[in-house]
Amino acid sequence: MKPHGYGGKVLRIDLTAGTLVEEPTEKYAKDWVGGRGINEWILFNELDPECGALDPKNIFTIGVGSLVGTLSPFCSRVSIDTKNAFTGGVGSANCGGHFGAEMKYAGYDNLVFTGRSEKPVYLWLCDSKVELRDASHLWGLTTWGTEKRIRTDERDNEVRVIGIGQAGENLVRSACVMSDRAKAAGGSGVGAVMGSKNLKAIAARGSLPITVAEPERFIKAVDAARAKVETFPKAKLYREDGYYGVESYYGSPAWEAGFRPVRNGQDGYWEPEKIKKVAGDTIKKYREKILACYGCPVGCMPWMNIPDGPYAIKGEGWWNNSSNSFCTRVDVDEPEPAIKAHLLTNQYGLDGDNASVVIAWAFEAYEKGLLTKEDTNGLELTWGNHDAMLALIHKLAHREGFGDFLADGVKAASEKLGKGSEDFALHIKGQDTVDGVRISKGWGFGIVTSPAAGRHLRGATHSFNPEKFRSWDDVAYKVHMQEQFKGVLDITGTCLYNNGLLSWETNITPKSAEYIAELASALTGMDLNYKRFTLIGKRLHNLEKAINTIHGGFTRKDDYPPKRFWEEPVKSGPYKGDHIDHKAWERTLDEYYALHGWDPKTGLQTRKGLEELGLSVVVDRLEAAGILK
DSSP states (O other), X not given: OOOTTSOOEEEEEETTTTEEEEEEXXXXXXXXXXXXXXXHHHHHHHOOTTSOTTXXXXXXXXXXXXXXXXXXXXXXXXXXXXXXXXXXXXXXXXXXXXXXXXXXXXXXXXXXXXXXXXXXXXXXXXXXXXXEEEOTTTTTOOHHHHHHHHHHHHTOTTOEEEEOOHHHHTTOTTBOEEETTTEEEOSTTHHHHHHHTTEEEEEEEOOOOOOOSSHHHHHHHHHHHHHHHHTSTHHHHHHHHHHHHHHSOTTOGGGTSSXXXXXXXXXXXXXXXXXXXXXXTTGGGGEEEEEOOTTOSSOOEEEEEEOSSTTOEEEEOOOHHHHHHTTGGGTOOOHHHHHHHHHHHHHHTBOHHHHHHHHHHHHHHHHTTXXXXXXXXXXXXXXXXXXXXXXXXXXXXXXXXXXXXXXXXXXXXXXXXXXXXXXXXXXXXXXXXXXXXXXXXXXXXXXHHOXXXXXXXXXXXXXXXXXXXXXXXXXXXXXXXXXXXXXXXXXXXXXXXXXXXXXXXXXXXXXXXXXXXXXXXXHHSSOOOXXXXXXXXXXXXXXXHHHIIIIIOOOGXXXXXXXXXXXXXXXXXXXTTOOOOHHHHHHHHHHHHXXXXXXXXXXXXXXXXXXXXXXXHHHHHHHHTTOOO
């Protein structure tokens, strides 16, 4: 009998041999609950440190959180974990949508892919029936085209698809995995890993039940959570204007807090007249409606429509990061080409966050005379040239011409070009990094120390109070707690953004975890209280730390921001002169390592710290490799 709350099975797919083997989810759920937890445990135990990210021996996992597919609000998230195509360490991405619930209804909680298929294939899941199918007719299609074709073939518009576009097929390092045509599992090059296996997509359709351990208690917890949502002042606003419309209106402090690097991070401040042209309230005219993921009672993602003109396009998606990637970073203040850029990356299966980093680097190299029109296939990479930006997105996704030069990321491109271009290549541990880190100290510190390298959803903390977000006070503690909270969210499949409507908190506390703990306990029958959840979150973070050490060789020397952010202050605006205080950074690193029980000099894990978490197996692996303090 399958455990309460689960699809019940982990499916292992050997793409080289074409074999499919099932095992019970129960084998892993007791210790790691679900989603990212089970994924990372499998990777830690089975992934060969000697294999490269794009080698057939790499393992590619997809995991659904334990609360996904139930009445629990905001629970739709899918975790994708593998070896990072940029860093060689932890590769981890996450997306929402409807695929996760459908995969669970088909009977599966986690998928584990190994090997490489000789020809393009996709995996079909339907009510415990699985099949590897020929995907030759899908190869070369966009993510949108792939979903449409599979649904047409199945004569079923309720089939849910997750997969790659041309960027993943062409092994572009910034390729992502797309769900429902708009939900991107970005970062880590997960789309390139999927493409390297000749795996085009996974399609799911299911009708199997998910049982509940304590139905009355569970329904009571669901009702309480949903009632809480309705008391939050922003819930109505999100439904009307989406996350971007509410949080990035003209005059919002989010525009001045340094999240959005300007002109490849040369500055952290963008001129108000430019902000006004692309702010949430300004681009409202392109926003037709707000859509929601499975189980979300609010919604946050806009359906955008540019009805005519040279940038005519329509589709789901425009996010806070979009204005970072396609506006401030390349100095584009025209909304229509920026919106088109975002929707194009969705179609091509490009992570706009990563892709825009290497594109902005190229713009700056052109500005400095290190690249010429001859190098860029005739494109004039001048700041604000949105047509050149759109052309580069296409070239990058297809590894066409100059796009091939950029396709392995900003570190590789800067090393090929040289000429001092490495000094303004914005990467952390080798992965192109998304955000500015100089002004908001907790935000920056969490991004730099994240196991997934340079991503802001794995520990970064923020407040919109300038006195707080510019301060180093308690940064180490807040980041340490936020890491644990994100672990709780990813093992249950809960959305980080809208979960804030339940807790009104940004960091894990008994208040912010109590709804998830009650829902998960009633659903599964396991005692998943606040203390247990916190422990699992900390164990998961330490598991990923060990993967980074074993596979990436990372130590304290790698927990620093890019050279530009380390050495250059913000040049203009209300926070002109804000910079990273080197002494404060070192002190905070010491405090952060102490909270984890890591060695302050090297950043390596210690026997004592790991044994206190019950991770003796990690102790054994690190000791055998000679990297345990």
